[in-house]
Every structure is written in structure tokens, then in C-alpha cells.
Amino acid sequence: MKAFLSNILLAFTWVAVTGLFEPINFIIGFALAYVILWMIQRSTAPSNYFSKVYQVLSFSLFFGRELVKANLRVAHDIVTPYHHMRPGVVDIPLDVQTDEEITLLANLITLTPGTLSLDVSTDRKVLYIHAMYIDHVEEFRRSIKEGLERRVMEVLR
Template sequence: MKNRFLANILLTFIWVALTGSFAFANVVFGFFLSYFLLLVITRGSGRARYFRMVPKAISFFFFFLYELVKANLQVAWEMGTPKFYMTPGIVGVPLDIHSDNEITMLANLITLTPGTLSLDVSEDKKVLYVYSMYITNREDFVRGIKQGFEKRIKELYS
């Protein structure tokens, strides 16, 4: 997988050098063009993990960006209004992911999102404790994390 990624980056740089344009759109186009070329060239080789991973990673990035903007707007609204609508609390989120990398990624993504903070992981790595400014319903909050970040992290690491 690392070799395909490095080949993709190398072909992207070759594209940028040939076109002579370092514009962001040209670099992105070069990346996708080289991705497509590598996909066509290696079709049938049986090693398609890289080609499944890139779309998942791009989808994950845009999902996180959406969640980040949404949380920023919610916190900004809270700070800009005279009445507080916060219902803060700490919730134990049961985990379906088990590796240290997956749990660390989930905890970091939760902490990076305004209004939430990962506090601790249980000793058996089955529960992540999360503080949030807005917990109106515990089950909805847990479902949001499990069907959002945790589900996409599982897809990335599978």
C-alpha cells in the first residue's frame, strides 16, 4: 500500500512539473489522474486495498469537516445568544473498536470537535468517557458518535 501511495505522489509531482502549474486545483487533478492511471495499470493484480482506502479517506475527511463546521456554528451560536441552551454532561460511550490506534483517533477527533472533549478510556478499552456541552438525550449522543466517527474509523481500518 505504501508503494502505491508513493507512486501516486510521484506521478502527481510529475504531472505538476509537466504542466508547470502549482495551483491547488492542478495538484488535486494530478493526484486523481495518477490514482486512476495506477488503478487501470494494476487492475487484476489482486492488491486493491490502496484503491479502496483512498475514497474512504476522502469521504472521512469531508465528514469530519462537516462535523467540525456544524459544531463550530453551534458553539458560536451559544456564545452569541444571551441565554444559555447548554445541557453539559459526561457520557460513557461503549466502543466497538479495540486497537489503540483506532481508539486514539476517535478520542482525538472528538476532542478536535468544539463542544466535546474525550476524558478517559476504561481499563478494558470498552468505554470512552466524553464530555459534551449538549447532551439532551444520552442514547442520541452515543448513537451519533457510534454511527458517525466510530463507524467511519472502522471502515478506514478495515
């Protein structure tokens, strides 16, 4: 957390020194500060901030790709004269444990077209999902567990 706050402070310093109070200039300052902090990390206390930034960027790219694929699948089904839907409700056993992890996973599933998080069991061990396209139940479970859930745990832990 200390490295992140230092990064923001250096980015604001960059904006103040350059005199350009624009969002793109802040982003440039943030990127420059990130590189500087990464280079001096060896001489200061090591931080997991740099690996977390990589994980968040990797997760964002993964979710963006999944979002595009799901949108294309739903759009294709709408445009074609025959529907390829095989809807159903699937129970997904959860490895995520905290409220934040469960909420993030459920919301990301709901944001993806064709899927909707319905409920979490009272013991918080199972998430119930409605999906429009379930060709194989076990394959669908595995895609959620090895895809979104694993990456949510990597980012939040």
C-alpha cells in the same frame, strides 16, 4: 500500499517532466496518476487503495460537516442571551480495538467544539466524553457510535 507508492512516484514524475515544482502541479500529477492507476488496475493485482481513498474523502467530508455544525451550535449559544447548554459526562462503549483507532476517535471527538474526550477505561472498552449539549444520552451515544466510530473503523481497517 504498493498502489499508493506508485501514485506518489508517478506524481513526482509528472512534476519532473512538466518542470513546474509547485504544490498545485503535484496535486494535478497525483490526481492524474490516480486515474491512470485506477484504469490499469484490472490488468494488475487488485488493490483496496481505490476504495480507501473514497472512504478517506467521505470521512473528511463527514467530519468537516460535523465540525461546522458543532461550531455553529457553540457560536449560537455564545451569541444568544440564554444558554442552551446541558453539559454532562457520557460513557461510550467502544467497538474500536487498536490503540490507533481509539486515539483517532478520541482526538476527533476532542477537536469537535463542545466535546472533550476525558479518559479510556483500563480495559479499553469504554471512552468517557464530556459534552456541552446532551439532550438525550442514548441519542448522543448513538451519534458517536454510528457517526465517528463507525467511520473511523471503516478508514483504518
